Amino acid sequence: MKMITLLLGMLSPLSFVSAAQPDPGHTANVQAVRQTVQQTPDRFTAFDTMNGVSLNDTKQEVLAHKGKPLKVTPDPFTGCSAYVYQDAAVVLCDGIVDYVHVGAAAGKMQINGSWIPLSKYRVADALGQPQFRAEDGDVYLRGHHAVKVYTDPETGRLAGVDFFDQASE
Structure with missing residues (x-):
């Protein structure tokens, strides 16, 4: 019977034998795994939208989602325009x-x-955990999309956040 229990224990990582006789080292490993899971939340396996805007949205879709912007600031060098809202700027x-x-x-x-x-x-x-740390902030990647959290170098406080397609940078 002990041989069968041993074989079952080797075949199943969640065997009833290990559950019945917890190993002190096992408890430490479980705590380390829990900390890792807490550091990498699974609710953001992808970055699809930020403040209701997708990186695939057209100008018409942005206006439908967000309404009329407070102002529109064109950039003569790039040909892009920033649509400024109270909660975000959409470029x-x-x-x-x-x-x-x-x-x-x-x-x-x-x-x-x-x-x-x-x-x-x-x-x-x-x-x-960020995938990259830069002098001016941390970068989080999910697929082709990225979120960069900028930090004020003088105060260390969060200065702003950008949501972009990492392939375009």
Whole structure:
């Protein structure tokens, strides 16, 4: 009978034998795995929208979602235009969203319909470990889309967030 139990234990990582006799080292491993899971939340396996705007949206779709902007600022060098709203600036190039910027003054951002307060710690808690750290902030990647969280070098506080297609950068 012990031989059968041993074989079952080797074949099944979640065997009743290990559950019945917990190993002290196993508890430490479970805690490490839980911390890793908490650092990489699965609710953001993709970045689809920021503040209700997709990177695939056209000018007409942005206007339908967000309404009339507070102002439109054209860039004569790139031919792009920033549609400035109270909660975000949506930059359109050739009639398609190029990127979305949310300034720290907005106080919060919305990713895939979930609101996140704009503080370094709340964003890091929501998005997990960044894939890249730069002098001016952290970059989070999900597929071809990226979110960059800019940090003020003097205060260390969150300065703003950009949502963009990493292939275009």
